[in-house]
Amino acid sequence: MIEVINLSHTYPGAGRPAVKDISFTIPKGEIFGFLGPSGAGKSTVQNLLIKLLPLQKGEIKYNGKGLKDLGRDFFNRIGVSFEHPNLYLKLTGLENLKYFAGLFQGETEDPVKLLERVGLGEAKDKAAAEYSKGMKQRLVFARALLNKPEILFLDEPTSGLDPATAESIKEIIKERQRAGTTIFLTTHNMYLADDLCHKVAFLNNGEILALDIPRNLKMKYGNKSVKIEYRSNGHLQGELLFPENEKDRARIGELLASGQIETIHSQEATLEQIFIKLTGRGLV
Numbered sequence: 437m438i439e440v441i442n443l444s445h446t447y448p449g450a451g452r453p454a455v456k457d458i459s460f461t462i463p464k465g466e467i468f469g470f471l472g473p474s475g476a477g478k479s480t481v482q483n484l485l486i487k488l489l490p491l492q493k494g495e496i497k498y499n500g501k502g503l504k505d506l507g508r509d510f511f512n513r514i515g516v517s518f519e520h521p522n523l524y525l526k527l528t529g530l531e532n533l534k535y536f537a538g539l540f541q542g543e544t545e546d547p548v549k550l551l552e553r554v555g556l557g558e559a560k561d562k563a564a565a566e567y568s569k570g571m572k573q574r575l576v577f578a579r580a581l582l583n584k585p586e587i588l589f590l591d592e593p594t595s596g597l598d599p600a601t602a603e604s605i606k607e608i609i610k611e612r613q614r615a616g617t618t619i620f621l622t623t624h625n626m627y628l629a630d631d632l633c634h635k636v637a638f639l640n641n642g643e644i645l646a647l648d649i650p651r652n653l654k655m656k657y658g659n660k661s662v663k664i665e666y667r668s669n670g671h672l673q674g675e676l677l678f679p680e681n682e683k684d685r686a687r688i689g690e691l692l693a694s695g696q697i698e699t700i701h702s703q704e705a706t707l708e709q710i711f712i713k714l715t716g717r718g719l720v
């Protein structure tokens with residue numbers, strides 16, 4: 437379990453804090469999504485969680501133990517995949533994984549199998565310098581899985597990947613979660629968050645605006661709508677109606693009574709719509 441209690445962080449010389457008094461808990465084996473636009477403070481929180489930034493204010497606990505009481509073994513238990521790849525470009529994909537595997541104490545995954553899993557099997561003997569951006573990203577992702585981590589930190593794990601590759605990365609994330617790994621995922625991508633996360637936190641200007649399971653956020657903040665297509669004078673017409681609204685409810689009744697309806701689709705609000713409603717800005 438990860439507990440974050442009243443965490444704040446101000447970069448030296450900055451006029452205002454990048455992260456302001458945020459708290460959340462991630463139970464073991466859950467995927468927690470941190471959703472917010474550029475500059476919201478996602479990386480700052482992630483860097484505090486993995487001890488890359490010094491803790492200034494607040495508490496971070498892993499299984500009840502404070503961050504400063506965790507020794508070097510902490511780094512054997514976590515896997516980190518950040519957006520900006522830091523790889524040894526002169527080494528091949530396989531040599532990169534073998535090198536990093538050697539840094540961990542304890543059992544590690546088979547690097548060849550991992551590379552195959554992320555679609556780099558054929559490119560394993562090519563220098564990482566020759567990899568495309570997406571291939572480097574997959575190599576970093578594979579590296580994060582090397583030490584069979586208890587906790588995975590993923591930053592935009594599918595950004596810039598083609599849909600099929602993004603899907604296979606998503607499958608691996610789900611598989612790890614089912615195997616008991618706790619996953620902290622930061623993203624701008626609301627579909628990814630909706631699909632993968634047990635809980636999501638909306639972060640804006642360093643503050644958590646909402647935190648819940650995606651379904652509850654949609655129930656709480658979203659307006660359900662109904663899209664109805666019907667025939668009128670031989671032409672197909674469409675209307676988007678909101679059952680919350682009395683006038684729209686009457687109109688839905690009218691259309692049902694007319695017997696001219698061809699399709700009815702109920703639509704939930706998306707996380708993006710809710711984010712805009714809460715902040716007045718989009719996620720990108």
Ligand SMILES: Nc1ncnc2c1ncn2[C@@H]1O[C@H](COP(=O)(O)OP(=O)(O)OP(=O)(O)O)[C@@H](O)[C@H]1O
Binds near residue numbers: 447472473479
């Ligand atoms: N090293 C730094 N020094 C000073 N200010 C910083 C530093 N890193 C980030 N910031 C500032 O802190 C705030 C939060 O940035 P952060 O990188 O955590 O946001 P983010 O949500 O991760 O954005 P992105 O999605 O673009 O990565 C921003 O205002 C940013 O300019």
